[in-house]
Amino acid sequence: MANNQENQTVTDGSQNAGQTATANTGTVSTANSPITGPVIAAHLAANSVDETENGPDWKALSRKHEKQAKDNYEQLRKTEAAYEESQSQLHDLQVENARMKAQKAHPQISDDVFALCGETEPEKISEWAEKYAALNPVTSPVKAEPVREKAEQGARTRGEGAPKIRSGTYADGYAAAKARQEQRRQARSAK
Structure with a gap:
């Protein structure tokens, strides 16, 4: 691979002799070794430490x-x-x-x-x-009786029996309540 930038050839007698390294970009083109070329190129690119003639800059x-x-x-x-x-x-x-x-x-x-x-x-x-x-033990809590049971008990004491739950419309309930009131009025006047 050839670059348009200024290249220098490494000739220190080591394994990577004959390789060219680009000074500005850190890319390397290999001439001799297809196997070690990419590894060395990656190593040179990763280590952006300035190298002198005697070797790496140890202070850096x-x-x-x-x-x-x-x-x-x-x-x-x-x-x-x-x-x-x-x-x-x-x-x-x-x-x-x-x-x-x-x-x-x-x-x-x-x-x-x-x-x-x-x-x-x-x-x-x-x-x-x-x-x-x-x-500090807790005393036994008072058992709460449901409201329905209280209502039934009150109705029984008044002699009305258990209250009945009716279904229907408002008009039906109103008519039934009016009829009950009329029956009670007639019962009182008959006495």
């Missing part, structure tokens, strides 16, 4: 690797800080979860009661909740 390589080490160390510090923050958030969520589980298992424990708890570990919070629940 040292600065390059020192900069890379500093960048890696800074990235490590950022990653460690992010890890610590995520661990802190995870711990806070585990504590909140332990408190919610304790409140679900023991209804006598409220948010105000947790002010008495000095524990910060999820396992110890659940142990504290068990101890508190043993000291």
Whole structure:
């Protein structure tokens, strides 16, 4: 491959003798070795360190690797800080979860009661909740009677029987209520 740019031939007696490297673009055309040519070309393109007559510029390589080490160390510090923050958030969520589980298992424990708890570990919070629940048991809750049962009981005491649920339109209900009122009025006047 020939380039229109100024080329120089490497003749240091090494394996890549007879190759031409382009000074500006970093591309290499090989004359001798079809197998090692692309590898060497990629290697030369990747290492853009200035080479002198005696070999690579060690100071430039040292600065390059020192900069890379500093960048890696800074990235490590950022990653460690992010890890610590995520661990802190995870711990806070585990504590909140332990408190919610304790409140679900023991209804006598409220948010105000947790002010008495000095524990910060999820396992110890659940142990504290068990101890508190043993000291402060919940009385049996009053069984709530459904409204329907109360209405039926009230209707039976008045002698009306169980109330009936009717289906129909508003006009049908109005007509039925009007008919009941008329029956009651006639029953009172007949006495």
